[in-house]
Amino acid sequence: LVNGSPSSEFGVGRGLRQGDPLAPFLFLIAAGGLSSLMSKAVQECVFTGYMVGGDAVPISHL
Known part of the structure; x- marks a missing residue:
């Protein structure tokens, strides 16, 4: 799929x-x-991440 539409096959170069x-x-x-x-x-x-757990630990990435 390319942009949600089926496409033809292509070679990998x-x-x-x-x-x-x-x-x-x-x-x-x-x-x-x-x-x-x-x-x-x-x-x-710019990015805050998610608060996880009872202590509200912020996780933005691993």
């Missing part, structure tokens, strides 16, 4: 093959960048 040993490292780089962006958004009160 870039990316990593399944099982590539480089994949976990690229994931960690991307996850680290996302974590930094989320932390900055929380500090600037």
